[in-house]
Amino acid sequence: MNINIVNTFTSELPADSNLGNSRRQVTEAVFSYANPKKPKAPKVMHVSQEMAFELNISEEETTSEFFKNIFTGNEVYPKTKPFSMCYGGHQFGNWAGQLGDGRAINLFEVEHQNKNWKVQLKGAGDTPYSRTADGLAVLRSSIREYLCSEAMYHLGVPTTRALSLSLSGDDVLRDILYDGNPAYEKGAIVSRISPSFLRFGNYEIFTARKDVENLKSLVDYTIKHHFSHLGEPSKKNYINFFAAISERTLEMIIHWQRVGFVHGVMNTDNMSILGLTIDFGPYGWLEGFDFGWTPNTTDRVHKRYRYGNQPNIGLWNLYQLANAIYPIIQEVEPLETILEKYKNDFEEKSLQMMKSKLGLFTSDKNDVELIQNLEDNLQLVETDMTIFFRNLSRFTNKKGSLQLIEKAFYDFNAVAKEVKNKWAFWFLNYEIRLQQEEISSEERKQKMDAVNPKYVLRNYMSQLAIDAADEGDYSLIDELFNLLKKPYTEQSENEKWFAKRPEWARDKVGCSMLSCSS
Numbered sequence: 001m002n003i004n005i006v007n008t009f010t011s012e013l014p015a016d017s018n019l020g021n022s023r024r025q026v027t028e029a030v031f032s033y034a035n036p037k038k039p040k041a042p043k044v045m046h047v048s049q050e051m052a053f054e055l056n057i058s059e060e061e062t063t064s065e066f067f068k069n070i071f072t073g074n075e076v077y078p079k080t081k082p083f084s085m086c087y088g089g090h091q092f093g094n095w096a097g098q099l100g101d102g103r104a105i106n107l108f109e110v111e112h113q114n115k116n117w118k119v120q121l122k123g124a125g126d127t128p129y130s131r132t133a134d135g136l137a138v139l140r141s142s143i144r145e146y147l148c149s150e151a152m153y154h155l156g157v158p159t160t161r162a163l164s165l166s167l168s169g170d171d172v173l174r175d176i177l178y179d180g181n182p183a184y185e186k187g188a189i190v191s192r193i194s195p196s197f198l199r200f201g202n203y204e205i206f207t208a209r210k211d212v213e214n215l216k217s218l219v220d221y222t223i224k225h226h227f228s229h230l231g232e233p234s235k236k237n238y239i240n241f242f243a244a245i246s247e248r249t250l251e252m253i254i255h256w257q258r259v260g261f262v263h264g265v266m267n268t269d270n271m272s273i274l275g276l277t278i279d280f281g282p283y284g285w286l287e288g289f290d291f292g293w294t295p296n297t298t299d300r301v302h303k304r305y306r307y308g309n310q311p312n313i314g315l316w317n318l319y320q321l322a323n324a325i326y327p328i329i330q331e332v333e334p335l336e337t338i339l340e341k342y343k344n345d346f347e348e349k350s351l352q353m354m355k356s357k358l359g360l361f362t363s364d365k366n367d368v369e370l371i372q373n374l375e376d377n378l379q380l381v382e383t384d385m386t387i388f389f390r391n392l393s394r395f396t397n398k399k400g401s402l403q404l405i406e407k408a409f410y411d412f413n414a415v416a417k418e419v420k421n422k423w424a425f426w427f428l429n430y431e432i433r434l435q436q437e438e439i440s441s442e443e444r445k446q447k448m449d450a451v452n453p454k455y456v457l458r459n460y461m462s463q464l465a466i467d468a469a470d471e472g473d474y475s476l477i478d479e480l481f482n483l484l485k486k487p488y489t490e491q492s493e494n495e496k497w498f499a500k501r502p503e504w505a506r507d508k509v510g511c512s513m514l515s516c517s518s
Contacts, residue, residue: 001061001070005080006109006116012221014214016086016128024128025098028211030202030218031083036073036105037125037135039189041169044068045474046481048150051163051193055119056112062164071191072166073105073124080108084127088208089201089269090320092304098205099269100129103137106197116225118197123168123189136172140466140510142188143477145280147465149192151457151484152277157255158248159277160194165477176509177297186470194276196226200317201269203324212327219325226274239334242325246318246342248275253314254349257307258357259453260286260385264296264514266305266313268320282514285456287501288382288410289375295459295514311346318342356451357389359444362436370433373426380419382410384500386456393448395434396441401427410500453487454498459512460505461497 009031016032018024026032047062061067069075076082084101091099105127107119122145123137142165149162170187198218206215220233223241230237230244252275256263263270264282272278284295291308299305305313322335329335354371355361364370378388388408395404402423406412437444457480465476483494505511 001057001064001066003056003077004111005077006111008116008225009106009109009118009221010081010083013217015083018128021126021128023126023131026086026100026128027209028214029086030214031085031106032128033081034084034101034105034127035076035082035125036107036121038074039072039124039166039168039170039187041167042068042072042074042189043167043169044071044164045167045188045469046146046165046477048161048163048481051150051161054112054115054161055110055117055163055193067164068166070107071121071164072168072189073121077108082107084129085197085202086129086205087199087201087269088205089199089267090204090317091267091269092299092302093316095208096267096269097208098129099201101127102130102133103127103135104192104197116195117193118195119163120192120194120197121189122192123187134172136168136170136187137189138172138174139167139186139188139469141281142190143466143469144283144462145192146190147462147477147480147484148280148283148457149190150481151487152261154485155255155259155453155456155487157259157261157277158252158275160192160197160272163191163193165190194272194274194278196222196272196274197278198222198226198273199269199278200271200273200321200324201267202273204268204320207324207327215325216328219328222273235329235331238325238329239331239338242322242335243338243341245273245275245321246338247345249314249318250311250342250345250349251275252277253310254346254353256310257350258353258451259456260289260307261456262286262293262295262305262307263310264294264299264305266310266317268317271314271317271321284459284514286385287458289378289385289388291375291379295512297514311350315339315342315346353451357448358430359393359448360433360437361439361447364433364436366429366433370426370429373429377419377422377426380422381415384408384410386453387498387500389452390449390454390498393445393452395427395430398424398427398431408500450488454490455483455487455494457484458501459510459514460501460508463505463508463510466510 013030016026016029052062082105086100089099104122105124110117126135146162146165152159166189168187171184172187173182175182223233230240262284270279282296292306294303294306468476
């Protein structure tokens, strides 16, 4: 395995002078060196050959003992020094101080075909940032992260990627519901890949400590390697840097809203500086369309990170980042202008996104009302978001329209006449509105199907794969992995996955209730 290793991050940014692995506050450093823990009995369960290709690793090499050892932390790649990053963050709206890579260890950087990739292991042991935890991860959360990383990529959502999913052979103690009943679970390791794992919290920690020198070093590094189109670092380009992050963050969240994805933990330490979906913990896809839904049990009461609030939280997090980089700008107004632009852009981009889901490509003064009425209707009774929008592309006229979306209702027989009448009225207005469009119904269907996925990684699907893998059967991981590579394609042979959440999954742990415990 001959990959092209580079060291921009560790050679250009300040390292922790303490080379020990004790839990501690790390100051005046962006990262600390930390080696993975040797797993007891490592075994590679699945590899993304697409991602391997991006790193210049052949399919044959992914089956080698060397590959297994490197990507489970059993060996350190020659002439590399693994490390973990220091960062802070606002968690559920409160400053949490130093957090850092408590169970993520960056192995190395790879450059291939003019792309730079950071390669990281999640669940490979403790680091100076592990606080009271063990730095390990369990099989259930690792399967979810591995499948979702690649599924999001194929949905067209900006995201970090995954290379491999492995068993460590270690038993890991976890309290899945935080109810005082911990149990041992199978340990696992995911190899995560991204152009950068830098988060808002990497910058916040320096400002919180009044360490402007290292804040500036990190911002300059980020501009040089990830926003080089902005030019040399300067006050003007620090402002442009923040504007670019704001735009990327909004773009990512609009994509989340489009496909019905709920991140679950939008803390500032889980916000990528590149506008990538990062840290797949208690996430979920909307099943019944509900702006108030969150998959995170920890957030069940206040629902801070609910589906409908994700755009607002993106803005709140950007305010924290603005505060973090203010010391190297020293001007409030340009930052406020960018944050105000986010609000206006959200309204416009959200409208365009919803119109694309409805197959509307011209403008009409009543479009906002049509969409609002649709969203109201979708919440009258439990209506599956993915199935509704996918089937809507087959609409031609209001006759038989209810039968068209019947499959999306969780209990069609319980839909009252009043609800059916509201739907009939909406479809009448929708039909009238479509008459303004200049494209054929076939072309409209094609365009709608390109933005409304047929297949998403529903929590019950992940749970089925987890349950099977727990028994040593990894075939469902592979089946779902391949299904989700073509989420917009009909795949008639996989029609069974184009289905509502089964009733057994409604209240099952791992399907409806998820925690940060991984």
